[in-house]
Amino acid sequence: MTATDTLRPGRAAPAARRRTTAGPGGIRHSPLTARRRKLFWPLVLPAAAVYVVFFAGPSLFTLWLSLNKWAGAGPMTFTGLDNYRRLLQDPTFRHSFTNTLWIIFGAGGLTFLVSFGLTMVLRDMKGRKAARSILFFPNIVPSVVIAILWGFLFQQGGPVDSVTKGTGLPATNWLGQENLFKVIMIGLVWTSTGFYTTILMAAVDQIPPELYEDCELAGANALQKFRHVTLPLMWDVVGVCAVLWTISAVKVFEFIYAFAGAAGQMPDTGVWNTALYTYGEAFASGGVPRYGSAAASAVVMLALVGVLVVLIRRFMRRDSVQY
Amino acid sequence: MSAARQSTDAAETGRPFSRRAVLGAVLATAAGLTAACGSGSGSGGGGADSFTYWSMWKQDEPQAKVLKAAIAQFTKDTGIKVSVQWKGRQVIQQLAPTLNTGSVPADLVDSSDRFAYAQLQATGQALDLSPVLELPIPGETGSTVGSVVPAKYHSLSTTAGTLWQLPYEIITTQIWYDGHALPDVAAKPPATWAEFSTLLAARKASRGDGPLALDADVPDYAAYWTYYAVLRGLGPGAFGKAATDKSGALLKAPGFVDALRHVEALVKADDFTKGYDGSKWPAVQQKWAKGKSDFLLLGTFAPSETSTFASSAFTYRSFPFPALTSGGDTSQDISLIGFSIPKKARHAAAAQKFIAYFLAKERLQGIATQAKNITPRADIAAPAELADAQKALATGNVVKTLDGVKETAAEWYTKVFLPLNTSFLTGHLTAQSFANKLAGNSASYWRTAS
Incomplete structure (x- = not known):
């Protein structure tokens, strides 16, 4: 029996059938199956315990916490769905939620658009491995560092401001309250594009070059090649990337906090997303912590991820192309 | 039942472990984890000594x-x-x-x-x-x-x-300046708003830029201008009282708006240095230490935060936020x-x-x-x-900074007051429109706050 067979009990059945023993209930098991079953719980239990204690347990506690009012110490008061009602009524949460959607769809859309564009350009480019490394670089540098750098790039009198003024473009207060979130979106696109371009390029590398040669013989331009060859053949990878982006976009925190926050303070509420809202409710506003409200916000984030991932999987589902 | 017997039973019935064994293992794991958590939380302080x-x-x-x-x-x-x-x-x-x-x-x-x-x-x-x-x-x-x-x-x-809490360190807010560069101010700091306005006008004419430094990306720093104007105009506790006014009416009362107009005048007159509304902290306060502006409203941590950027001749001096009128409030926040x-x-x-x-x-x-x-x-x-x-602390009345709203109405302060206040200090709202919006948003906030 091979290792693969060990992982797939169903395949062991013919072999097991040849050497069977009768159990008390009349069911016949091979000694190997019985031994394997004996080992099932000892092997599963430690992992299951870790999963329950460190993941399922805290998640369920968060759900329970969202139904209570609690300051992190002292008594906990059950308030039912009150925290969720407050979230819906809180303009700051509604704005934070909208910002989160902007990050998922706005920054995400732009990230994928640029990544597709770079994929098309890089496919035929000389030195594309070097270019890919350079594009991936922002993903290696901690986003806190990039966020701080981003702040100094865009502040008044900074390099971006100087270039804008130097080229005669209208002066823009990039770090002003009215533009701050837009700059954050640009920053998120910039830091994420390299990552997704790299994944998409790895998928493109698997596409047989003769398909592109066929396209060239047929006189297809770059866009047609992308539409009729590249995109269909990397569709599954695009789907995985979309799921990855959705999950990471909902959790975006440190870039906004480090870029727009200062002197140990939370940034202006105009740039909060749900992750910052959750943090602010629990820890950062300086007043009595609202763990219940923070937990409710976290549950909403989890639900948002769940719904979006299901929708993306449904939307992206199609028969994969074999090649 | 012995462990060996239990094992045999399990094999015979086709189940690796009986329910009792599995339950036992789960309880043992839980007990072990509880014990581990318990032992990790000890004080380590030892006995009574x-x-x-x-x-x-x-x-x-x-x-x-x-x-x-x-x-x-x-x-x-x-x-x-x-x-x-x-x-x-x-x-x-x-x-x-x-x-x-x-x-x-x-x-x-x-x-x-x-x-x-x-x-x-x-x-x-x-x-x-x-x-x-x-x-x-x-x-x-x-x-x-x-x-x-x-x-x-x-x-x-x-x-x-x-x-x-028993304090061992006191922080208060003052308007900081370089006593070496501004000896006249050091000799006679402005005590009233009129004197302060005259001084600002002179300094602005002299340097061709607003003499006030403010890192407006730190919401608290912008809030101190508004808070102090209200403190000077309406006295200690007025800001806190308006903050917790469920109707929001106190936030647009004539006295409150009058106090705000003092700050509005500074913004309209471009008394704040260029770039104060679009810089990344601590850029503006560092430039202030380098002499690019004259006055910085900040806590007593200002010298230690900026001293590495100041010239060796820089002499840290400070004066309280001026009284709006002669004999008016001179309380120090702490x-x-x-x-x-x-x-x-x-x-x-x-x-x-x-x-x-x-x-x-x-x-x-x-x-x-x-x-x-x-x-x-x-x-x-x-x-x-x-x-x-x-000296200001010793001679004057002291009040809890921001009238304690960061303790007693922190959510209001963060979600309602600060975003509007930053808009106000950066010139996007007039005193009246700021007051109206603040009053409206506060009333909405208090209706749903629990």
């Missing part, structure tokens, strides 16, 4: 060095061992999850007053330190804690009769840094002894000489750069 101190400072900070020296001497003098952990600014937040357990790991903790209030006092987890006021100061005949820490300070950290003791601390008595010990002049003066801050003791001279601020 020791205590554990969690500090808001990192160990290389000047305050930590002063405290370290005092702790070493305390152990030498009293035999009480101190287990100290330099946790940093999030110390109270780190302590909070343990406060509901039976073994709170810290017997003594220090922090900013608003964090001590939020996490200890408001949750009923702060030990009342009133008895500490009666403790004698070791080495000072006739002195008690209550006699060296003025009531005007410790009364600000007393709520419903519970003294939840926030405190001090010691608290969790209610469930196991070695509270030893921790209390240390508080009294540290407040002795001999120990506490390190906070002024080494850490360059103001202490609550009037007989400890502040460092030269903070001398003006200490």
Whole structure:
């Protein structure tokens, strides 16, 4: 029996059938199956315990916490769905939620658009491995560092401001309250594009070059090649990337906090997303912590991820192309 | 049933373990984890002749060095061992999850007053330190804690009769300037708004840019302009009262709007330096230290935060936010840094002894000489750069900074006040429209707040 067979009990059945023993209930098991079953719980239990204690347990506690009012110490008061009602009524949460959607769809859309564009350009480019490394670089540098750098790039009198003024473009207060979130979106696109371009390029590398040669013989331009060859053949990878982006976009925190926050303070509420809202409710506003409200916000984030991932999987589902 | 027999039974029935065995294993795992958690949360403080101190400072900070020296001497003098952990600014937040357990790991903790209030006092987890006021100061005949820490300070950290923090460092807000570059201001600082306005106009004409420095990306820094204008216009407590007015009406009352108009005038006159509304902290305050602007409204931490950028001739001087009219309010806002003791601390008595010990002049003066801050003791001279601020504290009335709204109405302050205030200070709202929006949003907020 091979290792693969060990992982797939169903395949062991013919072999097991040849050497069977009768159990008390009349069911016949091979000694190997019985031994394997004996080992099932000892092997599963430690992992299951870790999963329950460190993941399922805290998640369920968060759900329970969202139904209570609690300051992190002292008594906990059950308030039912009150925290969720407050979230819906809180303009700051509604704005934070909208910002989160902007990050998922706005920054995400732009990230994928640029990544597709770079994929098309890089496919035929000389030195594309070097270019890919350079594009991936922002993903290696901690986003806190990039966020701080981003702040100094865009502040008044900074390099971006100087270039804008130097080229005669209208002066823009990039770090002003009215533009701050837009700059954050640009920053998120910039830091994420390299990552997704790299994944998409790895998928493109698997596409047989003769398909592109066929396209060239047929006189297809770059866009047609992308539409009729590249995109269909990397569709599954695009789907995985979309799921990855959705999950990471909902959790975006440190870039906004480090870029727009200062002197140990939370940034202006105009740039909060749900992750910052959750943090602010629990820890950062300086007043009595609202763990219940923070937990409710976290549950909403989890639900948002769940719904979006299901929708993306449904939307992206199609028969994969074999090649 | 023996383990061997149990195993055989399981094999015979086709199940690797009986339900009882699985349940036993789960309980054993849970018990093991509980035991592990329990053993990890011990105080480590030892017996009654020791205590554990969690500090808001990192160990290389000047305050930590002063405290370290005092702790070493305390152990030498009293035999009480101190287990100290330099946790940093999030110390109270780190302590909070343990406060509901039976073994709170810290017997003594220090922090900013608003964090001590939020996490200890408001949750009923702060030990009342009133008895500490009666403790004698070791080495000072006739002195008690209550006699060296003025009531005007410790009364600000007393709520419903519970003294939840004893301060050892005082922070206040002043308008800072370079006494060397502006000797005329040093000789006669502006005392009224009219004098201040005249000075600003002269300085603006002289340098061709607004003389006021403000890092408006820090919402608190912009808030101080508004708060002080309201404090000067309507007196102590008015801002806090308006903040918690459920109807929001007080926020657009004529007096409140009049106070706001003083700030509006500064914005409209371009009295704030170029780029103040689009810079990344600490760019503007650093430029101020380099002489790019003249006046900076900030806490007494301003000199230590900017000194590395100031020229060697820079002389730190400060004056209070001017009274709006002659004889008007001149109160100084203050926030405190001090010691608290969790209610469930196991070695509270030893921790209390240390508080009294540290407040002795001999120990506490390190906070002024080494850490360059103001202490609550009037007989400890502040460092030269903070001398003006200490004088203002000694001679004037003191009020809780922002009327304590960061403690009592923190959510309102963060979600309702700050975003609108930043818009106001950066010129996107007039005084009247700011007041109207603030009143409307406050009324909506209080309708749903719980």
